[in-house]
Amino acid sequence: MDTINLDRTDRRILHELQKNGAIANTELAERVGLSPSPCARRVKALQEAGIILDTVALLDAKKLGLNLTAIVSISMDRHTPDRFENFEAKVSAFEEVLECYLITGQSADYMLKVVVKDMDDYQQFLLGKLTRLTGVTGVHSSFVMRRIIDSTALPVS
Template sequence: MILDSYDKAILRAIQEDGKITNQDLADLVGLSPSACLRRVKVLEDSGIVSSYKGILNSNKLGLSLMAIVSISMDKHTTERFDFFEKQIAIIPEVIECLLITGQSADYMLKILVTDLEHYHQILLGKITKIPGVSGVHSSFVLNRIIENRPIPIY
């Protein structure tokens, strides 16, 4: 799909405010409300806009400790990776899981917990019990400098 300047403006705007009304969006990008709505629908149907979500403040919810965790696997097989991915997906404290390359680790996890004790329970009670996990390296976030940044639209 080729994006024109209106599509790009729409994408920028809805990343900044997913609750923007169609009328306000149309006014912002310089389209009629019906034309704007049609374009948003096309962007959604094409999969460029995949969902709308609220961004929550984890600290206000008592989840003040973020861990970045590198996971190494014992075998590099599709079956082993598929099993790990299914198991890690059911741990709600894991808010991101990335398959990576270029390091000794195979996966990078972002985990949100209340405190070190909570992290300890997740690590020893769930993550290290997943068959195939052979190494874990944890780092703890001191400050979130850039977070939830919109995707650049060129």
């Protein structure tokens, strides 16, 4: 996949959209120093280029009663494409899993970010779903005490 060259205005647009994806085009245009029509064209071009993937609403987990975040390391019994594909398909269906990464440099094969209500919910998730997946041989859970940096914004400067 080729890297797309962005000019200063494109980067400013991306920066503003990452702060507020629901910003009106007229306000965005004003903030980046364009008139509304060229601004809208640039945003559309960034979408078509696949740089802007989607616009979403970020929710407050605590206000939804989701008070426990776990970082979970998963070890697999075999390192085969079929085993990994099966695990990834199953874990993708779990609404508690916000992120899943195939990793290297650790004793684990996968790293998950899991959000649940409390420790009881985590235990149900762990014993009722995660450890029942074919090939899972090890699970190591760490629990987030405090979020220091919690950002979805990518560096675009």
